[in-house]
Amino acid sequence: MTNHEVEVWISSELDPGRSRWFEGPHAPDFALSPQPKLELTPPSPSTASTIIVKPDHTYQQMLGIGTSLEETTIHNLSKMDADQRAAIIRQLTDRENGIGFNLFRLTIGTSDFTAEPFYTYNDLEEGETDFEMKRFSIQKDIDLNIIATVQELQKGSPDTVFFASPWSPPAWMKTNGSLKRGSLKEGAEYTEALARYYRMAIQAYEQQGIPIYAMTLQNEPLLEIDYPSCYMSPARQKELAAALRREFEAHGMKTKLWIFDHNFHDAWDYIAPILNDEEGRTVVDGLALHDYEGSPAIMSELHAAYPDKPIYLTERALWGTAGADRMAQYFRNYACSYNSWVTMLDSEIGTHQWVGTPGPTMFVQDAVEPNRYWKTPEYDLLAQYARFVQPGAYRIESTYGSTDTVTNVAFRNPDGSLAAVVINQTDSEQPFRVLCEGKQFAAVLPARAVGTYVWRG
Template sequence: MSTLIKSAVTTLEVEAWLSSEMTPGDTRWFEGPADPAYALSLQPKLKLTAPSASDLPTILVTPAHTYQQMLGIGTSVEDTTINNLSKMDAATRASFIQQLADKESGLGFNLFRITIGTSDFTAQPFYTYNDLPEGETDFDMKHFSIQKDVDLSIIETVQALLQAAPNVKIFASPWSPPAWMKTNGDLKRGSLKEGAEYTAALAKYYRLAIQAFEEQGIPVGAMTMQNEPLLETDYPSCYMSPERQLELAIALKREFDEHGLSTKLWIFDHNFADAMGYVTPILNDSEGYNVVDGIALHDYDGSPEVMSEIHAAYPEKPIYLTERSLWGTAGADRMAQYFRNYASSYNAWVTMLDSQIGTHQWLGQPGPTMFVQDAAQPNRYWRTPEFNMLAQYSRFVEPGAYRIGSTYGSTETVTNVAFRNPDGSLVTVVINQTQEEQSFRVLCDGQQFIAALPAGTVGTYRWIQ
C-alpha cells in the first residue's frame, strides 16, 4: 500500500520552467548582454487535481492521440560559428560546446546541420571539395579532398560536439556543386550541367564527402541534395529542378548502396510556399518514392500548414524543418506551429555571430543569434533570450518523443504544443504572446492543473500522468 501511495503522490505534481522575451530580434543584442525577467527559471511545482468547472482558457491534452515522432532539435555548425569559436582559447571553446550539448546547464541540442563545402555564412573564400582551374574537369574525383574543412577546424569542432554528446545526430547540406560541374562555371548562381555524366559525377562527389566525414569519425545520418534549390544568388547556390533532383536522388542512392552507406536522403530543403510543387514530381515517381527518406523545409515564405498537406499526401515520409531563425514568443509559437503541422525536427540557422555581426557573406543583415561573441574579446560571449526560448523545447522534448493531441488555444490568451517522451512523461510548451499575464487550465486524462503565465513568456510544463 505504501508503494502505491508514494507513486500516486509523485504523479500529482507538474514541473514548470519560464523564459521571457526581451526586445526580440533587436540588434541591441550585438551590443552586450541583459537579463530578461525569466531565463529558464524553475517555478514552484503545480498540483494535478481532479477536474473542476472553470472559465479559464483551457488546453485539452489527449495523449492517446499520437502524431509524428521527433528526431531532434538543434542548430547549424557552419563556418561563421566555427571561425568565431577558433578565436577562443581551448577551455572557453570546450565550455561553449558543452552549452550546446548539455541538458542541465545548456541547450541539450541533439541534431546539428553541417555544410558540404562553404555556405553564405562563412569567413572564407567560397570553396567546395573539388575546385579546379577554369576549363578543367575531374569526373574520376582524383582531386577530391576535405582538407580545407580540417585546416579550418570544422572537422575538429564537429568531433568535439560528438564527444560532448555521443547521441548527437548530424545531417549535411551542400550550397553548390563544384564550379566545373555548373552551367556558368561559378559557385554562385547557375545550375548543374545537363547530362547523365554530371548527375553521376555529383552523386559520386556527395558519396565521397559522406565517406570522408565518416573516416573522421563523423557519421552523417542524413543529407539534403541542394540547399534552397529554387534560389540562384550571389553566394554559393544552384538551381535544381525537381526532375533533376529526382535523377540525383536515384544516382546518389545507388552510390550509397554500392559503398555500404546508410545516410538518408532528404529532398527539397527550401520554402513552404513551393513545397508541394517540388516534392510531388519526385514522390509520385515510384523509384523516387523508394529512394527518398524525408522532406526538408525552410520557413522564409509560405505557411507551416503545407506540412500537414504533405503529410496527408505522403504519410510515410517524415518532414524536417532544417533552417530558420526565430525570436521571442512569436518565434516560440511559430515552432509550435511547425510541430503541430508534422515537423519531426527544428534546426536554427547560425549559432554565433560576433558583436560586429560577423563574419558572414549573406546579402542581408542577420538578426541576433542565440550566442554573440565580443569581437574585441573573443573569449567573452553572451546568451541572448533566444537561447532560453530554444531551450524551453530542446531541454524537455526528448529524441523519440511523439507529439500528442492538444487544442492549440488562441494568440489572444495562450497557445501550445504537447509531447509524450520515451520515459512516459508529458510535456507541453505554452506561449503567451500578449502584454498581460494569462491564467489557463490544462485538462488531461481525468486530471487538471492551473497555471499563470506572465506577459511575453514561454512556459514548459512536465508531468507524469
C-alpha cells in the same frame, strides 16, 4: 517529480530580433527559470483558458531539435580559448544544465555564412574536370577546425545526430563555372559525378568518426544568388537522388536522402513531381523545408499526401514568443525536427557573406575580446523545447488555444513524461489550465513568456 507534481520552467522575450543584442548583454525577466511545482488535482470548473491534452492520440515522432555548425560559427569558436569554446559546446548539448540540442546541421563545402573564400571539396582551374574525384579532399574542413569542433561536440554528446546540406556543386560541374548562381550541367555524367562527390563527402566525414544521418541534395534549389547556390529542377533532383542512392547502396551506406530543402510556398510544386514518380518515391527518405515564405500548414498537406515521408524543418531563425509559437505550428503540422540557422555571430555581425543583415544569434561574441560572449533570450526560448522534448518523443493531441491568451504544443517522451510548451504572446499574464487523463493543473504564464510544463503520464 511525483505522480501528482508538475515541474515548470519559464523564459521571456526581450527586444526580440533587435540589433541591440550585438551591443552587449541584457537580462530578461525569466531565463529558463525553474518555478514552484504545481499540483495535479481532480478536475473542477474554471473560467481560465483550457488546454485539453490527450496522450494516447499520437502524431509524428521527433528526431530532434538543434542548430547549425556552419563555418561562421566555427570560425568564431576557433578564436576562443579551449575552455571557453568547450563551455559553449556544453551549453549547446547538455540537457541538464544547457539547452539540450541533439540535432546539428553541417554544410558540405562552404555556405554563405563563412569567413573564408567560398570553396568545395573539388575546386579546379577553369577548363579542368575531375569526374573520378581524384582530387577530392575535405582538407579545408580540417584546416578550418570544422572537423575538430564537431569531434569535440561528439565527445560530450555521443548520441548527437548530424545531417548535411550542400550550397553548390563544384564550379566545374556548373553551367556558369562559378559557385554563385548557375545550375548543374546537363548530362548523366554530371549527375553521376555529383552523386559520387556527395558520397565521398559523407564517407570522408565517417572516416573522421562523424556519421551523417541524412543529407539534403541542394540547399534552396530554387534560389540563384551571389553566394554559393545552384538552381536544381525537381526532375534533376530526382535524377540526383536516384544516382546518389545507387552510390550509397554500392558502398553499403545508410545515410538518408531528404529532398527540397526550401520554402513552404513552393513545396507542393517541387515535391509532388518527385514523389508521384515511382523511382522518386523509392529513393527519397524524407522532406526538408524552410520557413521564409508560405504557411506551415503545407506540411500537414504533404503528410496527408505522402505519410511515409517524414518532414524536417531544416532552417529558420526565430525570435521571441512569436518565434516560439511558430515552432509550435511546425510541430503541430508534422515537423519531426527544427534547426535554427547560425549559432554565433560576433558583435560586428560577423563574419558572413550573406547578402542581407542577420538578426541576433543565440550566442554573440565580443569582436574585440573573443573570449567574451553573451547569450540572447533565444537561447532560453529554444531550450524551453529542446531540453524537455526528448529525441524519440511523439507529439500528442492538444487543443491549440488562442494567440489572445495562450497557445501550445504537447509531447509524450520516451521516459513516459508529458511535456507541454505553452506560449503567451500578449502583454498581460494569462491564467490557464490543462486537462489530461482525468486530472488538471492550473497555471499563470507571465506576459511575453514561454512555459514548459512536465508531468508523469
